[in-house]
Amino acid sequence: MKKIFLIALSCISLSAGAQNLVKYVKPIIGTQRMGHTYPGATVPYGMVQLSPETDTASYEKDGHYNPDVYKYCAGYQYDDKTIVGFSHTHFSGTGHSDLGDFLIMPSVGPLKLNPGTADKPGSGYRSAFSHANEISEANYYKVKLDDPNVMAEMTTTTRVGFHQYTFPKSDNAHIILDLMAGIYNYPDKNVWTYMRMVNDSTVVGYRSTNGWARTRTLYFAMKFNKPFLQMGYRNYSKREVYGGFWGQFRNTRNFPEIAGRQLRAYFDFKTTEGEKIKIKFALSPVSMDGALANMKAELTGWDFEKVKQDGQAQWEKELHKIVVKSNSKDELEDFYTSMYHAMINPTVYMDVDGSYRGLDQNNHKAEGFTNYTTFSLWDTHRALHPLFNIIDPKRNADMVRSMLAHYDQSPEHMLPVWSNSANENWCMSGYHSVSVIADAIVKGNAEGVDANHALEACVATARHRDYAGIGYYMDIGYIPDEKNGNSVSSTEEYAYDDWCIAQLAKKLNRQDIYDEFYKRSQNYKNVFDPKSGFMHPKLADGTFRKKFDPFTTIGMGFIEGNAWNYTLYVPHDPASLIKLMGGNKHFITYVDSLFSYNLPDKYFAETEDITRDGIIGNYVHGNEPSHHVAYLYDWTDKPWKAQEKIRMILKRMYKPTPDGLGGNDDTGQMSAWYIFSTLGFYPVAPGSDQYAIGSPAINSAEINLPGGKTFAIEVKNQSDKNVFVQKITLNGKVLATPFLTHADIMNGGTMVFEMGAKHK
Secondary structure (H helix, E strand, O other), rough: OOOHHHHHHHHHHHHHHOOOOOOOOOOOOOOOOOOOOOOOOOOOOOOEEEEEEEEOEEEEOOOOOHHHOOOOOOOOOOOOOOEEEOOOOOOOOOOOOOOOOOOOEEEEEOOOOOOOOOOOOOOOOEEOOOOOHEEEEEEEEEEEEEOOOOOEEEOOOOOOEEEEEEEOOOEEEEEEEOOOOOEEOOOEEEEEEEEEEEEEOOEEEEEEEEOOOEEEEEEEEEEOOOOOOEEEEEEEEOOOOEOOOOOOOHHHOOOOOOEEOOOEEEEEEEEEOOOEEEEEEEEEEEOOHHHHHHHHHHOOOOHHHHHHHHHHHHHHHHHHEEEEEOOOOOHHOOOHHHHHHEEEEEEEEEEEEEEEEEEOOOOOEEOOOEEEEEEHHHHOOOOOHHHHHHHOOOHHHHHHHHHHHHHHHHHOOOOOOOOOOOOOOOOOOOOOEEEEEHHHOOOOOOOOOOHHHHHHHHHHHHHOOOOOOHHHHHHHHOOHHHHHHOOOHHHHHHHHHHHHHHHHHOOOOEEEEHHHHHHOOOOHHHEEEOOOOEEEEEEEOOEEOOOOOOOOOOOOOOOOOOOHHOOOOOOHHHHHHHHOOOHHHHHHHHHHHHOOOOOOHHHHOHHHHHHHHOOOEEEEEOOOOOOOHHHHEEEEEEHHHHHHHHHHHHHEEEEEOOOEOOOOOOOOOHHHHHHHHHHOOOOEEOOOEEEEEEOOOOOOEEEEOHHEEEEEEEEEOOOOOEEEEEEEEEEEEEEOOOOEHHHHHHHHHHEEEEEOOOOO
């Protein structure tokens, strides 16, 4: 009896320790309106993102720019009623469209090789569907396709997508492989496609495109669980139809190899009632042989449920890096879906043997590190990479090494700005890779990184006179308004990046570099106009532009923000900014006004959906330059205002619903803000070791750190009304200031918040 009792206790303990967190992940969050997330299957940082497309967008519509290019950045919109197919690559939460490679769609009946239209799905292979018959989980997606009466299921490994289609009885079952389809289509995007038959159940090939990434080639290997009866294709470039390739492929006139710019292929089957046609679809950035090797290494059998469970076990391990407790299921779903979205990107970009395509379009081998891509650095330097520096510093160090490899292969000798798939997209402003690099090295989280080489790369990037106004910035301390459309915001962003370089130089005892870049980091002061009270476009002659509207973004020298928001973009020097703006009292009034001012309709450009999402008053949470703003109250005598604003933002910008993201998730930055702010602290200036205190929105949390240490957060008197911090103790000692250090966290310990309904 005693033995049985001890076994029972052991089982209870195991159950508590192995808490199921995957159940709180709802990938459908952010798929409606402008969250731009996708609901499909992927493993943490996976190279494959296997997800449905409800539509795609061409660049032009009726001879004009098509706003659907923005709408379908992730290929899926929750309000749509049809699915076109399932493709293998997606960006999560971006504001730009691309990818959507290798679309697969099952069909039954007469073969149709065009996608059809949303209002007439029966005119092509598109199908109606219902959310009532849709399941979206971490590494699992399921939906019933109404028109062919096929149940579609998806799961993945890191480099392989696994499809499972349950068919009705049919002599005319088809699997369509659309090599033309993609998110953000325009004439001539497809440079070339190629496919070769290996045997009667396997094909290999590649697709080259010149979309957002100017020259991108992706290779594939596709294997069925049963031989197909025949295969055919249509070459839309030549308007010819090919079919055949029967039996043992003895027909030499139709040799099983196809190539062209616009191809759709099909594979025919006979199916019994309830028969499952399964497909393994492996990707490689290097070669068709690489794709086959990836498939062989990662997915040997046909056990769909095992692959799903293995992938969800990977997610469970990642999610357990932060274990929170809350009385609200909604808050748990928000938190763990944010964790999920934060761990989708950057993505692995190499074969199982370490081979990858470099920025120089040559093949390279990652020696001793994992090579990553999808670096939306204008967004993610703010909170996503700092989050990795706490919960997964080794992985973040590999991302830094990937950035340095990019620099070594760059003909411009620059670090990445916004890079994907061996391409630099040159999207957004600043050179924020230096923030990520400095943050990792300053915090001592740069395993395997050559710190001196990293400093060299940062300095070379920051001295690149020909890039986006840097020459003017170096010569006169700001970018003239008439020389660059983002003159003010770029001046401010460069100043912050230069401060990061100074911190890195200080860490490496390079006083000369420190002096140069600390001086440059003060350049933000050169675009502050005491007369207007704002960061203000400045002309080359040293005068401020006369025509100026602080509420307008377009044409005012700013990117994704206006003067009201960007005047506060000095994350590295808040104390000096407060002094510059007239002192503590005036600064507080300014930030209060930012949140309370209601913008008139005339300030919303283009469509309401794009611009109103993510806005509170004049504070733009959906665009990242404002993400640190609420925390700036910590540098004043009223830090309680930060606590009040943060809890308000959490409630208004995040919900566990399809429209539950107040703006693009931007490859995890919106989610990382939520994670930090829910825990009660935030990295206002990555590159420093300091975190600003906010207002925790959970009952407790355990951050499971590398090396087995734990940083515990306990919150007493937690409620929606008790948003104000009364007292904080760190390892039993009262925290005297609203700041925390990186060492405080990484050394492990316990931080206790005592909350109340009134501010102190």
